[in-house]
Amino acid sequence: xxxxxxxxxxxxxxxxxxxxxxxxxLVSFLAQRLDKPILVEGPAGVGKTELAKALSRASGRxxxxxxxxxxxxxxxxxxxxxxxxxxxxxxxxxxxxxxDVQEDIFSTEFLLTRPLMQAISSPxxxxxxxxxxxxxxxxxxxxxLELLSDFQITIPELGQVSATTMPIVVLTSxxxxxxxEALKRRCLYLWLDYPGLEREMEIVRLHAPDxxxxxxxxxxxxxxxxxxxDLKKPPSIAESIDWARTLLLxxxxxxxxxxxxxxxxxxxxxxxxIDLVAERVxxxxxxxxxxxx
Amino acid sequence: MSPAAxxxxxRQADPGPPGLVAKLLGFCExxxxxxxxxxxxxxxDAFAALEHVPWTSQADFREALxxxxxxxxxxxxxxxxLFDRYFFRAAEAEAVQHGVTERGEGELGGEGGEAGGERIxxxxxxxxxxxxxxxxxxxxxxxxARLAIAAFGRGEGSxxxxxxxxxIRRTLGLTAGQQPxxxxxxxxxxxxxxxxxxxxxxxxxxxxxxxxxRTETLxxxxxxxxxxxxxxxxxTQDLAAVHRAVSQMKRRLATLGQEQxxxxxxxxxxxxxxxxxxxxxxxxxxxxxxxxxxxxxxEIYVLCDVSTSVTSAxxxxxxxxxALHGSFRKLRSFxxxxxxxxxxxxxxxxxxxxxxAQRISSEGGVADISGYTDYGRVWLxxxxxxxxxxxxxxxxxxxxxxxxxxREPHAEVFAQISERAGRLFWLNPEPKLYWNYGxxxxxxxxxxxxxxxxxxxxxxxxxxxxxxxxxxxxAE
Numbered sequence: 166x167x168x169x170x171x172x173x174x175x176x177x178x179x180x181x182x183x184x185x186x187x188x189x190x191l192v193s194f195l196a197q198r199l200d201k202p203i204l205v206e207g208p209a210g211v212g213k214t215e216l217a218k219a220l221s222r223a224s225g226r227x228x229x230x231x232x233x234x235x236x237x238x239x240x241x242x243x244x245x246x247x248x249x250x251x252x253x254x255x256x257x258x259x260x261x262x263x264x265d266v267q268e269d270i271f272s273t274e275f276l277l278t279r280p281l282m283q284a285i286s287s288p289x290x291x292x293x294x295x296x297x298x299x300x301x302x303x304x305x306x307x308x309x310l311e312l313l314s315d316f317q318i319t320i321p322e323l324g325q326v327s328a329t330t331m332p333i334v335v336l337t338s339x340x341x342x343x344x345x346e347a348l349k350r351r352c353l354y355l356w357l358d359y360p361g362l363e364r365e366m367e368i369v370r371l372h373a374p375d376x377x378x379x380x381x382x383x384x385x386x387x388x389x390x391x392x393x394x395d396l397k398k399p400p401s402i403a404e405s406i407d408w409a410r411t412l413l414l415x416x417x418x419x420x421x422x423x424x425x426x427x428x429x430x431x432x433x434x435x436x437x438x439i440d441l442v443a444e445r446v447x448x449x450x451x452x453x454x455x456x457x458x
Numbered sequence: 459m460s461p462a463a464x465x466x467x468x469r470q471a472d473p474g475p476p477g478l479v480a481k482l483l484g485f486c487e488x489x490x491x492x493x494x495x496x497x498x499x500x501x502x503d504a505f506a507a508l509e510h511v512p513w514t515s516q517a518d519f520r521e522a523l524x525x526x527x528x529x530x531x532x533x534x535x536x537x538x539x540l541f542d543r544y545f546f547r548a549a550e551a552e553a554v555q556h557g558v559t560e561r562g563e564g565e566l567g568g569e570g571g572e573a574g575g576e577r578i579x580x581x582x583x584x585x586x587x588x589x590x591x592x593x594x595x596x597x598x599x600x601x602x603a604r605l606a607i608a609a610f611g612r613g614e615g616s617x618x619x620x621x622x623x624x625x626i627r628r629t630l631g632l633t634a635g636q637q638p639x640x641x642x643x644x645x646x647x648x649x650x651x652x653x654x655x656x657x658x659x660x661x662x663x664x665x666x667x668x669x670x671x672r673t674e675t676l677x678x679x680x681x682x683x684x685x686x687x688x689x690x691x692x693x694t695q696d697l698a699a700v701h702r703a704v705s706q707m708k709r710r711l712a713t714l715g716q717e718q719x720x721x722x723x724x725x726x727x728x729x730x731x732x733x734x735x736x737x738x739x740x741x742x743x744x745x746x747x748x749x750x751x752x753x754x755x756x757e758i759y760v761l762c763d764v765s766t767s768v769t770s771a772x773x774x775x776x777x778x779x780x781a782l783h784g785s786f787r788k789l790r791s792f793x794x795x796x797x798x799x800x801x802x803x804x805x806x807x808x809x810x811x812x813x814x815a816q817r818i819s820s821e822g823g824v825a826d827i828s829g830y831t832d833y834g835r836v837w838l839x840x841x842x843x844x845x846x847x848x849x850x851x852x853x854x855x856x857x858x859x860x861x862x863x864x865r866e867p868h869a870e871v872f873a874q875i876s877e878r879a880g881r882l883f884w885l886n887p888e889p890k891l892y893w894n895y896g897x898x899x900x901x902x903x904x905x906x907x908x909x910x911x912x913x914x915x916x917x918x919x920x921x922x923x924x925x926x927x928x929x930x931x932x933a934e
Contacts, residue, residue, distance in 0.1 A: 171511070171518060191511070191521045198510045201503065206531070252739060340531075341702075349529040350499055353507075356531055 170194070174223075183212070183219030184368050192355040193220060202313050202334035204298075204349060207357035209339055210401015214296055216357070217335035221292035226333070229287070230294045231280040233301045239308060243318055244282045247275045271322040281309075285316055285328035292333045298348075299338040306348050313351045359392060360402065368402060373409035383420050384409055390446050391432060400432035408432050422450045478513070479505075485544050486527065492540060494533045500526055546663065550670045583609065584630050591653040596660075603660035606630065607668065619665045623658055632657070700774075703919040704781035725749070757851055758782065758789045759844065759879070763858030764818070765795040765831040774914060775857045775887070776818065780811050790844075793818060796832045798839045831861060833899075834868030841871055848878035856884045857913075860893070860900040869902040876906035885913035885922060 174197075175190035185193065193216070196203045205213040221228035231242055251270040258266060278286060284293035298306070312318055316328035336352065338344060360368065365385045370376060376384075385405065392399045400408075408431045417424045425447055433442045482504065486496045503526040511518040520541060528537040583606060590598035606626055632654060731747035739745075760782060762775050779791050783805040790802045801818055808814050848854075854875060876882045884907045886893065886900060893900040904910045911922045 187517060188521045188525070191518055192525045195507050195510060195522060195525060199503065199506050204529070249738060343530075346495060346529075350497055352529070353503075353525040354529045354534075355525060356534060 177223040178219050181219050181222040182371060183215060183223075184364060184371060185216070185219075186360065186364060189216060189355060189357065192353050196333060196353055199353075200316075200331050202336055202352045203355055204336045204338065204344070204352035205355045205357055206338045206340050208359065208399070210399075210403060211357045211359055212402055213337040213357055214294065215403075217292055217294035217296075217337070220333055220335065221294075224290075224292065224333070227287070227289065227291045228294060229280050229284040229291050229332070230296060233295065233297045233299075233305070235300055235302065237301050237305055241279055242281050242305070243279050243308075244320065245277045245279065246271075247277045251275050273323070276320075276323075281312055282318060282326070284332045284334075285312070285318065286326060287332075288329060290330040290332060292335065295334065295336045297339060298336045299341045299344065303345060306345050310347055310351065313348070359399075362386070362389060365389075365402065365405060369405055369409045372406045373413060375413055376409050380412065380417070380419065381409065384412065387420055387425070387446060387450075388432065390449070391442055394441060394445055396433070396438045396441065397435045398433075398438065404432045420450060422447055422452055425450050481545075481548055482508075482523075484548075485540070488540055488544055489527065489537065492536050494528060494536055496527050500529075503527075546666075550667060554670065580609070580630070584632065587630065587632065587657060588649065591649055591657050594653070594656070596656075599657050599660045600664070603657065603664045606661065607664055619662055619669065622665055623661045626661060627654075627658060700777045700916055700919065701781040701784060703916055703923055704778065704784070757847075757849075757853065758786055759848075759852060759854045760789065760791045761798070761836070761840065761854070761856045761858070762791065762793045763795070763831060763856075764793045773815070775885075776815050777811060778857065778885075778919065780805065780814060792840070794831070794836045796830065796835065798836050798843070830863040830865075831858070832865050833858070833860065833862045833903075834866040834871070837868050837871040837875060841875060845874075845878060848875070850880040852879050853881045853883070854879045856882070856903075857887070858884075859886055859888050859898065860884075860903055861897045862899050864897055867899045867902050869899075869906070872903050873906045881908045882906065883908060883922070884910040885918075886910060887914045888912065 171187075171191050171194045174194040175185055175187075178185045178190065178193070192203055195201070205216060207213055217230075218228060220226075254270050254275070255266055258269075261269075276282075280293070284291050295309070298309075313334065316331065317325050319325050336348075359365070362385055365388070366381050369385060370378070370381050373381075388400055388405050388408075408428060411428050411431050412420070412424070415424065415428065417428075426443065429439065429442060429447070433439050483501070486501055486504075489496050504523055507522040507526050508519065511522045513519050523541070524534060524537050528534045583602070587599070587602045587606070590602055610626055610629070632649075726749040728747045728749045732743050732745075735745055735747050736743040760779055762779055764775075779801075782789055783791065783802075790800065791805060792798050792800050804814055804817050808817065884900075884903060888898070890912050892898065893904075900910065909922075909925060911918065911925070913919055913922060
């Protein structure tokens with residue numbers, strides 16, 4: 166388990182490859198102690214979703230993921246009646262009375278569980294990830310409230326289904342719209358930002374252990390310069406890691422202008438961004454040594 | 459020294475009711491007064507959370523409190539500012555109450571400028587401060603700040619904290635940017651602005667502490683200045699805020715029509731899909747399939763005044779236009795001064811805001827003979843050009859100050875536009891107070907609008923979005 170103390174949570178997360186900073190570790194710890202959902206906000210690509218995955222790995226719990234999108238509704242997020250099976254039941258049990266049938270077809274056997282239902286009805290505790298909650302409509306948020314505060318879902322035909330085990334709930338948001346107060350009130354709030362130089366270097370070196378330290382430092386410095394520009398999509402942490410691996414594959418010893426231009430597409434993925442980065446960052450890098458001979 | 463003795467400087471600092479609970483409640487009260495919505499449930503969470511972290515560790519204590527009461531990044535900024543101030547004041551008030559002072563016996567005898575009997579070497583102090591700033595070592599900076607204040611004599615300053623901070627900084631020769639080479643001619647790494655500010659903060663805090671100790675009174679707590687809590691501004695960040703408000707507007711406008719129409723009314727049965735679905739149930743069409751309802755696509759016409767009378771607001775207006783173009787496909791935008799000119803193309807072909815702004819000012823094609831706005835003429839031109847396309851589904855938004863420079867306002871033409879378009883909104887960059895003063899004819903137009911709003915910050919823009927969505931206007 167990962168709920169001993171803040172330091173233990175941090176260590177457990179590090180063991181599964183997620184270097185949490187102090188606030189992230191503390192909030193993860195509190196979430197388990199208080200049985201409260203975590204609302205993680207921050208720019209894209211700082212490891213919000215990864216935090217939930219790491220929590221699941223560290224605690225050995227299964228990860229149940231609900232990816233949100235515009236138009237997501239109850240039937241896809243919570244539960245749906247298995248309509249065909251109900252119909253079969255009606256046709257098969259020709260003799261039984263109406264009340265029997267009615268009672269029968271609205272039982273859990275005929276319920277198709279969707280992620281939210283699955284998370285609270287699971288016999289083993291799970292980690293529930295509700296990804297990009299800001300993509301849904303406000304109505305959907307309202308629907309989540311019961312689940313988030315009481316860990317139960319009300320099905321009109323069945324009554325309340327309460328959680329048998331307490332899931333760790335992580336909600337992520339890219340801050341593309343303001344979430345409702347009611348939702349925020351029920352959650353612990355965590356703001357993740359791009360990591361500092363040192364921490365990003367640790368992260369990169371954790372995921373690309375063969376990368377020499379000097380090169381890793383150079384890499385995060387360049388990444389930081391790129392992020393400082395006003396780009397459409399600044400490079401995420403995952404992209405720094407990808408770039409580190411690419412540099413390893415290329416056998417690069419230093420990030421000079423040529424290496425940078427060759428591998429730039431790993432970290433910058435917009436036509437206009439590429440021009441901007443090549444002009445502002447590429448120029449600052451040292452000239453490639455002319456090939457000997 | 460008896461704590462009960464009246465301070466010669468007036469009322470003694472009152473630490474308020476004792477105990478952690480009272481302090482936390484006081485802190486939350488202060489947060490509320492700065493506009494952070496802290497509900498009772500948040501308070502309960504905060505107490506529950508604090509049971510699980512050691513209260514002796516400031517970082518954990520602060521994070522646990524922040525995670526439970528500050529639920530957005532803006533709230534978090536206010537939280538940070540208030541947390542330092544509130545608990546600093548609370549601690550100082552408590553110290554005054556109990557007569558705890560920092561000048562121990564050893565230091566009392568010594569003259570200011572001496573610590574531990576050793577003269578402080580100015581050069582060495584500067585070097586150590588520089589090192590601490592470069593390393594970002596908060597504890598060292600704090601100690602060094604105290605040392606620096608001691609070197610200049612406690613209590614010998616002007617009494618105004620801000621002045622003293624700068625005086626000490628100057629005397630120490632600390633500046634941001636490139637550093638002069640060291641004594642042995644080696645080059646020194648540059649110090650950036652943020653690092654220097656960090657040290658100044660420590661200086662300020664220690665000076666304040668000193669002042670409180672001497673006078674035994676707390677300076678009155680002031681509400682946070684608007685300047686402190688505002689986000690560090692840069693044009694790109696403002697642009698981001700405008701974009702956020704506009705993307706909310708998009709959602710609102712897109713769903714607005716449907717709510718009014720009701721959900722089930724006017725649905726069309728999709729025969730083909732119903733038949734297909736009925737195969738599952740043995741050919742009995744148990745479940746009707748409907749044609750998917752196409753969300754009504756908002757058609758928006760934006761008219762933006764770019765004359766000199768709105769120069770200060772026009773960058774903001776252009777950024778609103780820019781954001782609108784990012785969100786809506788069916789959007790046509792016009793800029794006008796004396797005559798009208800369509801700039802939809804400019805926005806559609808160019809994403810970079812700086813370039814757009816430049817192109818509009820250079821080739822906007824606004825016939826700008828006198829540089830004075832002629833609203834009447836603009837309405838006439840707009841109506842002849844666009845009138846056929848205006849229908850009840852379209853929304854017209856005017857961004858301008860309604861200052862006609864004494865020309866004919868042609869309000870009746872404006873009324874026609876209002877009649878044809880579904881909705882008509884006016885965003886005015888002037889405070890409501892100035893409307894209808896001088897050559898402003900806002901009143902003539904306002905009655906044909908579905909809404910007229912003052913709008914020169916993103917806050918106003920959000921307010922507008924809320925009203926359009928049928929919500930309540932955000933509190934100012």
